[in-house]
Amino acid sequence: MRKQAATSSHPKRHRQSRGLVNGALLLSFAALIAKVLSAFYRIPLQNLVGNTGFYVYQQVYPLYGIAMTFALSGLPVFISKLIAEIDEVAVRRQVAKRVLSILAVFSGCLFGLLFFGAPVIATAMGDRGLIPLIQVVSGMALFMPGLAVGRGFAQGLFDMRPTAISQVVEQVLRVAIIIVVAWLAASQHWIVYRMGAWAMSGALFGAVAALIVFVPFYQQLFGQQDQAVLSKDYDWLVLARRLLREGGTICLFAAVVLLLQLVDSFTVKRGLVSAGMTQAGAKSLKGVYDRAQPLIQLGLVVATSFSATLLPTLSAALNGRREKAVQTTLTTLIHVSVALSVTATAGLIVLMPMINLVLFGSMTGSMALAIYCLSIVFASLISTYNSILQSMNQYRLSLTALLAGVLAKALFNYQAVVSFGINGASWMTVISLFVMLVVIWLGSPAEMREALTGGRFVRKLGLATMVMAVITGFIANQLQVSLGPGRIAAILVTLVGVIVGVITFVGMALWTRLFSTREWLTLPGGKRLLKIMVQFENN
Structure with a gap:
């Protein structure tokens, strides 16, 4: 019965x-x-x-x-x-x-x-x-x-x-x-x-x-x-x-990124005026600095959208107390998030002047936007680690990290803007997110740290990203010289740069065996790429 x-x-x-x-x-x-x-x-x-x-x-x-x-x-x-x-x-x-x-x-x-x-x-x-x-x-x-x-x-x-x-x-x-x-x-x-x-x-x-x-x-x-x-x-x-x-x-x-943006609302324009700019000039330059927001959002969408689908699997493994499944899912979650965020960041930085011109009509502030894009890596890692900690019902560590990072931004952002302009504000956002990540990293369980540092994942990712950035940057620069200035030319350079970057990174990821079979299957088109790799090895 x-x-x-x-x-x-x-x-x-x-x-x-x-x-x-x-x-x-x-x-x-x-x-x-x-x-x-x-x-x-x-x-x-x-x-x-x-x-x-x-x-x-x-x-x-x-x-x-x-x-x-x-x-x-x-x-x-x-x-x-x-x-x-x-x-x-x-x-x-x-x-x-x-x-x-x-x-x-x-x-x-x-x-x-x-x-x-x-x-x-x-x-x-x-x-x-x-x-x-x-x-x-x-x-x-x-x-x-x-x-x-x-x-x-x-x-x-x-x-x-x-x-x-x-x-x-x-x-x-x-x-x-x-x-x-x-x-x-x-x-x-x-x-x-x-x-x-x-x-x-x-x-x-x-x-x-x-x-x-x-x-x-x-x-x-x-x-x-x-x-x-x-x-x-x-x-x-x-x-x-x-x-x-x-x-x-x-x-x-x-709302972690929004909290840092809120600090910018209170400090960037005022800091620019204190540094000697006119009210009108400071407002316009703050508007240039704010161009980073859609770029960061798009980068985070790429970095976190696919890894987010693994969270229900992680929660189920945690509830079932299946240690091996927990570790496997943790590793997959962190590897996918880190790889996508690092790749998106490198691509944005290499192509930033062209992207700035294509989307916003000028190259003004490209350096500040490129610096700001570094925050994609830290923000996506923080989001991933925080999601894992929430699955474990651990809240205090996340809150401590958040307060430490926002406090760092609030204390030093104004002076950074006065001294270095909008580049200073971008650096302070990156530094604040880095502070949060360090606090979470030091306080998180050992298995969360091992998911990133275990094996040779970081070295493989660094090699793949560096090769992708060099090749993409070289081809984009050569194409820019050939096509000349202008928004239409910048569109072509950007499109070619994105295609070259994606193909180069995927090729390097396959060659270095960056991802496990499970991790490839998490990515869109991963199953097809694995079949191509197997056919290539058999031939």
């Missing part, structure tokens, strides 16, 4: 496991779409409104980005874990209502702080023209509880569709409004601050559209009169503490 029951329960567990993996892949795909949209719209925005207009938008963007990180990826992760640990339907709804109430109080306070504190914040940024933009962004705080609880509750039941749909709908509508506003601003000659305020309003329209997706959920949540008795584990104070400790850590680490 027991054997029959066990046998009958096996298909059910299999379906749940398959549903969880499919849901994770759906969520990863939606996140990829959102990230790509979020990176690409900045390019036409900068081309339409110029460096100063881009500066105005980017000064306030980190405030929006942090709020959306809380509502989209930070708090929903914590809430989903909270809901998943509860078996009774009535208790789930009661807990969800309490979390919603706690977040509503927090969001109300945050809205008041941003809306009424906008003059103080804008003054601290060195530009009081930003006041209306900050006040528009403050409205995002009011949508955060509804979005976070709706997404978190659905994910806790392993239903990723509402989160995926709301994420894509929000980004598509927001980006569409921003591009339309930028076109109107350019054609109607709006002042840059009016353009910025209307562009930021796209976030509010996007949030409303995303919240509409969860209307059926809230109708069900508040349409039921539950009389469930909650245990002490779900007291108001206990939930608030867990939201602050666990949820807060997840949120802050998800």
